Amino acid sequence: MLQLTKTAIEAALAGAAEIMDVYDNHDFQVQTKDDNSPLTIADVRAHNIIKSHLEKTGIPILSEEGAKIPYDERKGWSRFWLVDPLDGTKEFIKRNGEFTVNVALIENGTPVLGVVYAPVLQQIYFGNLEDGAFRAQHISPAETPDSILSRTEKLPVTQERTTLNVVASKSHLNEETKNYIAQLEQSSDRPVKTVSIGSSLKLCLVALGEADIYPRFGPTMEWDTGAGHAVVKAAGKKVMQVDADEELVYNKENLLNPFFVVK
Structure with a gap:
């Protein structure tokens, strides 16, 4: 699992290098996809380079920018790479830095390895179910996996605070989310604090x-959550479906996730 983790880190860094070249030097060339979400040249360049790294493993790849693989073909996959080459394209276009490269390994519907790299913030989160979850900071796309592995901190980091911190989307704070937070405010013995990030x-x-x-309580696709879900699981926490007593599952015929709660 360690070698596959290194491969995923290497792929994420390579994708981020392509993204940052566009971010710093080029017109984003924004297009609109069929679902009205934005697509930039950075998404495409990152997809291509990540794919070239992961193909060396011989494991199939399902990427947001190459997602039109028929279910009849992928339903037989017991293991595959799940990739979002640029998660947070809206944040990328806004230039607020809160976008990531996501690479996950899925086995039998469960995320077992994940890498989430935020190149502008220079933070990388990664983990697998054998070794646990980690964060490293001040990481540039020019780093090597070995240099990153030599200076990580294990997750979760102990946090002592007086508030119950609820993280919510900057772009998707809808009524269901507001109601959920209101219920927490009524039931929690700590003041509720909302934290927003992309x-x-x-x-x-x-x-x-x-x-x-x-x-x-809003739409997400499997590639939006797979890598982060793997890091959450490796840290000993869960991503639970709202209307079912089980975690999110992957490689469904419909790649849209149900609503979920992470804790």
Whole structure:
């Protein structure tokens, strides 16, 4: 599992290098996809380079920018890479830095390895179910996996605070989420504090321990959550479906996730 983790880190760093070249030097060339979500040249460049790294493992790849693989073909996959080459394209376009590269390994519907890299913030979160979850900071895309592994902190980091921290999306704070937070305010013995951040960094805040709960009552796709879910699981926490007593599952025929709560 360690070698596959290194491969995933290497792929994420390579994808981030392509993204940062566009971020710093080029027109984003924003297009609109069929679901009205934005697509930039950075998404495409990152997808291509990540794919080239992961293909060396011989494990199938399902990426947001290459997702039109028929279910009849992928339903037989017991193990595959799940990739979002640029999670938080809206944040990328806004230039607020809160976007990530997500690489996950899924086995039998469960995330077992994940890498979430935020190149502008220079933070990387990664983990697997054998070794646990980790964070490293001040990480540039030019780093090597070995240099990153030599200076990590294990997650979750102990957090002592007087508030119950709830992480919520900057772009998707809808009525269901507001109602959920209101219920927490009534039931919690601590004051509730809302923390906002973009992309899959929301899951990572729970894995880290800076947030206690992340409720998501809005649409997400499997590639949005797979890597962060793996980090959360490796940190000893869960991503539970709202209407079912089980965690999110992957490689469904419909790749849309149900609503979920991370804690």
